[in-house]
Amino acid sequence: MIPSLRLDPRAKLVIVICISTLAVFLEKLSFMLALLVATLLVAWLFQLHSSRSIGRIKKVLSVIIFIAMLQSLFTNAGTPLLSIGHITIISTYGLQRGVGVLLRISIIVLSAALLTTSSSRDIVQGLIQWKMPYELAFMVSIGIRFLPLLAEEIQDTFVALQLRGVELKKIPMKRKIKTYSYLLMPMVSSVLIKGRELSMAMELRAFRAYPERSSLRTLKMKHMDYAFILLSLSLTSAVFYIYMHY
C-alpha cells in the first residue's frame, strides 16, 4: 500500500483535463481500454474509492445500452447481430459504439472523481491563483457544493412520486415517461429557489463590495506538482502522436 498522493488541486485539475480530453478524442476501443486502466491506476494512486464511481456508472448502464441499440437502428454499418425482419436491433457497429460510450463515461466519471480528493475551497483557490475571475471560480465552488444536495433532493422527489402510489415497474412505457416528466417541476423550481435565496444571502454578506479580493489562504506548488503536470502533458501529447500516426 502506498501513501496517498497529496498534490496541489491545480496539478489534479491538469491530470483530469488531460484524461478527459483523451477520453473525448480517442475512438479506438483498444486505446480507450488502455486509458481506463491508466485512470484506474491514477485513482489507486490517489486512494480514491473507485467502487463509488463504478456504482454511479452502473446506474446509467441501461441508458448506455439504449444508446447502443439506437446506434444500431439508425446506421447500416456493421454486421447485424440481432434482427427482427429487415430491422437490425443490434449490430457489431452499434455494440462497438455502445461499449465506446460506456468506456468514455467511465473514464470521465473516474477522472472527475479525482477532484473530490481536494476540498472545494482549495479548488477555487487554485483557480483564483490561475487568474480566473473570482466570480467564475465562486460559481464553480457553488456547483461542487450543491451537487450532493441536488442529488439527494432528486432522489427524495423520485421516492415521493412513487409514494403517491405509483408502481413504476407495472405501468406501460408511455405512462412511465409522463410520470417521469413530473420530476422536472420540483427539480427546476428547487434550483431556482435556491439560486434566489443564495444570491440574496451573498448580497447581504456584501459579495463584490470591493473590486479586488484578498485571500488569507494561498496554495504553493511543489516539485512533485510540477513533475505530475509535466508527466501528464507529456503522456497526453505522446498518446495523441501515437494515435494520429499509427
Add this chain to the structure above:
Amino acid sequence: MFIHVSEVSFGYKKGEEILKAISLTLRQNQFTVIRGDNGSGKTTLGKLLVGILKPDSGSIFIDGRKTSQMSLGEIGKQIGYLFQEPERQIFTSTVGEELSLSLELNNEKDSSQQDRVTELLELFQLLPLINQFPFFLSRGEKQRLAMASILVNQPKFLVLDEPTTGLDQVRRRVLSELLLAQRAKGVGMAVITHDEEFINRLADRIIVLEGGVIKSDTFTKA
C-alpha cells in the same frame, strides 16, 4: 398491529449505526409521537417505516408484508409520508393539479374522487390558492398542500416528519383537528415532532429515541 419493526439496525456508513436493533409495533387508531434530540434517528426511523431506506439487519412488516418485498408504490397506497421539506413532494404547476395528481397517476379520475379533492382543498383552506404556483407559496401553505396531497390516496397510516414546522398557532390547531378526524376514521399515525403543545393535545403514545435506541415508550391515553 399495522406496522411491525423487528430488531432493525441501520447506518448510513459502515460501522456507524444510527438505529440499533429497534423493535416496535404501530397500530391504526393510534397517534404515536416519535421524539428525541437532533441526530437520535427519528427521521431515519420514519424513512425506514415507509421503505425509503432499507434496514441493514432486521425486518419491517406493513400489514403482515415485509417492506423489502414491497415496491414504494405499493407502500404509498397504504402509508402517506410527509417529508420534512414539503417542496420535495410537490410536482405540478398549480395547487389544484397537485391534489389531482395521485388520481391521474393511478388512473382513478372519476367524479367521486374529484369530490374528495374538492373536500380536501376546502378542509386544508387551499381553495383560494387553487390556481397558484405551489413553489411560491409560504412554507405553511406548502406543508398544508403536501398533507392534503397524501390524503387523496386515503392511506391507512400516516408517517409525518415535523408536520407543524412553519405553521402558525391557528393553523397548528386546524392541523390537529384534521389529524384527529383522520384518527377517528381509523387512520394510524406516527408523527415526528418536538412541538409540546401538539404532543400534549394529540399523542396516545410517546416513543423517545436516544442514541439510536428506544429510551422510553409511554402510553399517555388508555
